[in-house]
Amino acid sequence: MKSGKKIRVLAAKPGLDGHDRGIKVLASALMDAGMEVVYTGLRQTPAQIVEAAVQEDVDVIAMSILSGAHDYHFPKVMALLREKGIDDVLVIGGGIIPDEDIPALKESGIAELFGPGTNTEDVVKYIRENIKR
Amino acid sequence: MVEHEAYSGLEEALEHWSQNVMENLRKRPERKDRFVNTSGIPLKRLYTPLDTKDMKYMKDAGLPGEYPFTRGVQPTMYRGRFWTMRQYAGFATAEESNRRYKFLLDQGQTGLSVAFDLPTQIGYDSDHEMAIGEVGKVGVAIDSLEDMEALFHGIPLDKVSTSMTINAPAAVLLAMYMAVAEKQGVSSEKLRGTIQNDILKEYSSRGTYIFPPQPSMRIITDILSFCAEQVPLWNTISISGYHIREAGSTAVQEVAFTLANGIAYVDAAVKAGLEVDEFGPRLSFFFNAHLDFLEEIAKYRAARRLWAKIMKERFNAKNPKSMMIRFHTQTAGCTLTAQQPKNNIVRVAFQALAAVLGGTQSLHTNSMDEALCLPSEDAVQIALRTQQLIAYESGVTDTVDPFGGSYYLEALTKEIYERAEAYLEKIDGMGGAVQAIEKGFIQREIQESAYRYQREIERGERVVVGLNRFQVEEERPTNLLRVNPAVRTDQVARLETLRSDRDAPAVEKALSKLRTGAEGNENLMPLLLEAVKTYATLGEICSMLREVFGEYRAASTVG
Numbered sequence: 001m002k003s004g005k006k007i008r009v010l011a012a013k014p015g016l017d018g019h020d021r022g023i024k025v026l027a028s029a030l031m032d033a034g035m036e037v038v039y040t041g042l043r044q045t046p047a048q049i050v051e052a053a054v055q056e057d058v059d060v061i062a063m064s065i066l067s068g069a070h071d072y073h074f075p076k077v078m079a080l081l082r083e084k085g086i087d088d089v090l091v092i093g094g095g096i097i098p099d100e101d102i103p104a105l106k107e108s109g110i111a112e113l114f115g116p117g118t119n120t121e122d123v124v125k126y127i128r129e130n131i132k133r
Numbered sequence: 134m135v136e137h138e139a140y141s142g143l144e145e146a147l148e149h150w151s152q153n154v155m156e157n158l159r160k161r162p163e164r165k166d167r168f169v170n171t172s173g174i175p176l177k178r179l180y181t182p183l184d185t186k187d188m189k190y191m192k193d194a195g196l197p198g199e200y201p202f203t204r205g206v207q208p209t210m211y212r213g214r215f216w217t218m219r220q221y222a223g224f225a226t227a228e229e230s231n232r233r234y235k236f237l238l239d240q241g242q243t244g245l246s247v248a249f250d251l252p253t254q255i256g257y258d259s260d261h262e263m264a265i266g267e268v269g270k271v272g273v274a275i276d277s278l279e280d281m282e283a284l285f286h287g288i289p290l291d292k293v294s295t296s297m298t299i300n301a302p303a304a305v306l307l308a309m310y311m312a313v314a315e316k317q318g319v320s321s322e323k324l325r326g327t328i329q330n331d332i333l334k335e336y337s338s339r340g341t342y343i344f345p346p347q348p349s350m351r352i353i354t355d356i357l358s359f360c361a362e363q364v365p366l367w368n369t370i371s372i373s374g375y376h377i378r379e380a381g382s383t384a385v386q387e388v389a390f391t392l393a394n395g396i397a398y399v400d401a402a403v404k405a406g407l408e409v410d411e412f413g414p415r416l417s418f419f420f421n422a423h424l425d426f427l428e429e430i431a432k433y434r435a436a437r438r439l440w441a442k443i444m445k446e447r448f449n450a451k452n453p454k455s456m457m458i459r460f461h462t463q464t465a466g467c468t469l470t471a472q473q474p475k476n477n478i479v480r481v482a483f484q485a486l487a488a489v490l491g492g493t494q495s496l497h498t499n500s501m502d503e504a505l506c507l508p509s510e511d512a513v514q515i516a517l518r519t520q521q522l523i524a525y526e527s528g529v530t531d532t533v534d535p536f537g538g539s540y541y542l543e544a545l546t547k548e549i550y551e552r553a554e555a556y557l558e559k560i561d562g563m564g565g566a567v568q569a570i571e572k573g574f575i576q577r578e579i580q581e582s583a584y585r586y587q588r589e590i591e592r593g594e595r596v597v598v599g600l601n602r603f604q605v606e607e608e609r610p611t612n613l614l615r616v617n618p619a620v621r622t623d624q625v626a627r628l629e630t631l632r633s634d635r636d637a638p639a640v641e642k643a644l645s646k647l648r649t650g651a652e653g654n655e656n657l658m659p660l661l662l663e664a665v666k667t668y669a670t671l672g673e674i675c676s677m678l679r680e681v682f683g684e685y686r687a688a689s690t691v692g
Contacts, residue, residue: 018340072266
């Protein structure tokens with residue numbers, strides 16, 4: 001991480017899912033930990049998320065889905081990032097993600113997945129330790 | 134001073150007792166310095182008749198079935214009949230959901246509750262780009278009347294009551310339900326059920342909005358007015374605190390924001406020229422059953438009392454049925470843990486017990502595996518059995534409002550009532566619920582409470598068994614219920630066939646009549662009924678209405 005610069009995070013809700021309690025709580029926790037957070041709001045397509053990540057020049061994309069559509073949206077975001085040649089953004093996911101889906105999601109490039117009951121401090125720590133730029 | 138002779142000497146004795154306790158605290162301190170419930174209400178060590186001495190029994194509590202309905206909306210409550218046991222279900226295709234409904238009815242469930250997938254809830258057909266990845270996931274995919282016919286195949290609509298969790302396109306789904314009934318030969322006066330149809334909490338808490346507030350409120354008043362005449366037994370709206378609470382609010386906020394939305398609907402309908410007693414009796418409510426057992430019981434009682442007063446004094450309702458909160462309850466999904474999921478069976482049991490002691494009219498008990506996936510059949514069965522155990526074995530159903538008169542419960546009921554009323558005054562000051570939502574006030578209040586709750590868990594001040602205390606190393610369960618990804622392909626193929634087989638000019642004609650109606654101020658319900666019968670799809674109808682009404686865009690603020 002570049003010294004002196006605040007970590008910038010895009011908090012994103014891909015798809016049609018309206019459960020935003022988790023992502024908003026996480027956004028508040030990341031801000032309390034000194035990070036800058038941009039929240040996309042609901043109903044973002046993968047293309048909109050990647051576009052916002054580029055525009056906002058973020059270091060991290062944190063996505064949350066509780067509707068079961070992670071198997072489509074998460075890998076799609078990764079594919080679009082690759083298409084644009086972006087490989088220095090840390091991408092993490094959260095929500096209701098069955099264990100058996102995790103290997104495929106990691107394979108697609110999602111660095112880590114955080115399920116129900118996650119302590120927000122663990123996410124803060126994870127981001128600090130794994131940020132790519 | 135308590136005037137009642139029976140309490141003579143209490144005040145002095147209590148003072149003496151308190152001094153003794155305080156002295157002993159130095160040796161044996163209590164578990165915490167301050168006891169406060171989730172609404173921020175400080176809790177006393179002991180409640181006595183002194184805490185309820187200002188209570189005017191007939192004004193504040195009254196008798197069950199009578200104003201202000203604090204003790205319940207029916208005179209005999211569960212001595213007459215139990216609440217409706219109604220498990221929210223639906224996934225994949227209409228055929229698969231139909232099988233689950235028949236399973237639930239065979240298991241003794243007494244009403245249906247339909248879960249729709251997100252594209253249906255947001256007015257997109259399964260072949261829409263925004264629907265990719267979502268078809269059939271959190272509920273059943275309904276694209277046209279054809280799917281609705283399959284969903285209720287072999288289920289006589291004059292025999293069951295059906296609750297549909299549908300909001301922005303509620304009018305369309307109700308029209309489809311009426312069309313299915315017509316084909317079964319069931320007249321609309323016989324239909325019993327509920328559409329959620331509560332758009333305001335979608336903006337603040339749940340997220341499945343389509344149109345901006347103004348046209349949304351118009352559609353709602355169209356439904357209220359149409360149903361008063363044509364579908365008199367239908368609950369036209371289910372004003373929902375459930376999702377407000379799930380989004381993180383406190384119990385007091387749940388009552389306040391729900392009733393604030395209720396006031397906005399009644400206001401809109403009255404302004405549209407409806408008589409309050411025409412539609413008031415068909416308004417229904419939906420609350421959460423969270424963890425704090427006694428706070429929850431008090432919450433339901435406080436909500437009943439407050440709504441009764443609002444309808445009587447603010448809206449001059451004359452019919453007592455307009456003043457009653459009849460409500461559905463669901464146990465709190467947000468309290469379920471993915472860790473040691475069997476513990477959730479116990480959580481759900483006492484949440485459900487609170488709902489029953491609070492006088493609910495119908496109940497959904499969550500399944501233990503819902504923090505992991507869609508509920509499996511086994512898990513749903515235990516959840517339903519939990520309700521049956523409370524109904525048939527616990528004994529709490531044999532008398533009305535059995536906790537009524539508890540010093541603590543009555544004091545808490547009053548406290549929640551007063552705090553919720555104070556919120557309502559604040560919201561009135563902003564111009565009402567619509568304005569409070571547009572300003573982001575309600576969203577911010579909920580968000581702050583959600584964050585506070587999470588911090589309490591993370592600091593260990595709030596214990597979640599199995600999560601931040603009493604953890605074990607465990608294998609995560611496998612064989613979770615999965616929705617077959619082929620559902621979308623099937624649904625898309627079905628749409629293609631439908632579009633080529635139906636009478637295209639009839640569809641176009643019905644849609645164009647609907648457009649003219651939407652542009653003017655004709656009641657939309659008869660036009661929607663006509664449109665769905667031509668097999669115009671939900672997506673086609675909503676897309677046309679999107680053109681006329683525009684789409685709501687939420688401000689995305691955090692912090």
